């Protein structure tokens with residue numbers, strides 16, 4: 001799933017080719033990931049791309065204002081799990097699952113391909129930006145250490161979940177959360193509010209270091225992520241925790257483990273990232289457990 005470094009790599013690719021290019025026509029395949037397909041078809045032709053921005057995992061392709069200079073219209077793209085953009089001559093063979101074709105005035109085509117269609121596309125106009133993007137947290141590469149600390153210490157959930165929460169910081173997903181926690185030597189199940197100042201200082205540095213390195217290496221190609229030109233990222237070769245369960249920790253040689261935190265697999269070193277102290281279970285939970293146990297033994301007896 002593309003996260004901040006992969007989306008930034010795509011944004012950089014788009015910045016090379018799109019600004020100044022005018023859309024001549026729009027052709028759509030399946031449209032269930034597009035907010036208002038008719039608006040795209042009607043309003044995009046004749047528009048010229050201006051600035052290309054990235055907000056967390058969102059791409060914003062700003063368009064030159066056509067009526068009043070204050071008007072701000074942007075094409076919003078979220079790559080979801082398998083979204084891919086490419087710019088190519090129209091005679092290039094069309095891969096399966098290509099659903100959006102924008103004919104550009106230089107004779108090329110901007111294409112969007114998405115096998116699973118968990119992505120999103122929308123034409124944002126007249127203040128829709130705030131409605132769609134207003135809940136996003138701060139950019140992790142720009143957030144100060146103090147602000148990072150304040151935001152995380154305000155959360156009672158586990159740090160892995162806090163890092164994935166796009167309303168806290170935007171753009172971090174499973175890969176970069178696991179890698180940052182490994183680098184900062186923090187167990188994914190520690191509670192955000194209980195993290196010490198020096199742990200958060202390490203984590204802030206780790207997040208920024210990991211993201212910068214990953215951008216430099218053009219992202220991680222763990223499943224089918226490729227950049228605008230079909231090139232693969234290289235940061236997966238630098239992974240120290242993510243999907244390395246069963247392998248040796250690069251720091252201490254203990255075996256990396258995998259557990260589920262906040263519904264997501266989390267990879268960590270049990271030695272470098274010690275578990276938080278176990279709290280006593282509230283009585284209610286203990287009671288439910290013993291009831292479950294009783295039910296289990298009863299069903300076993302039936303068998």
Ligand SMILES: [Zn+2]
Nearest residue numbers: 249252269272
């Ligand atoms: Zn270790």
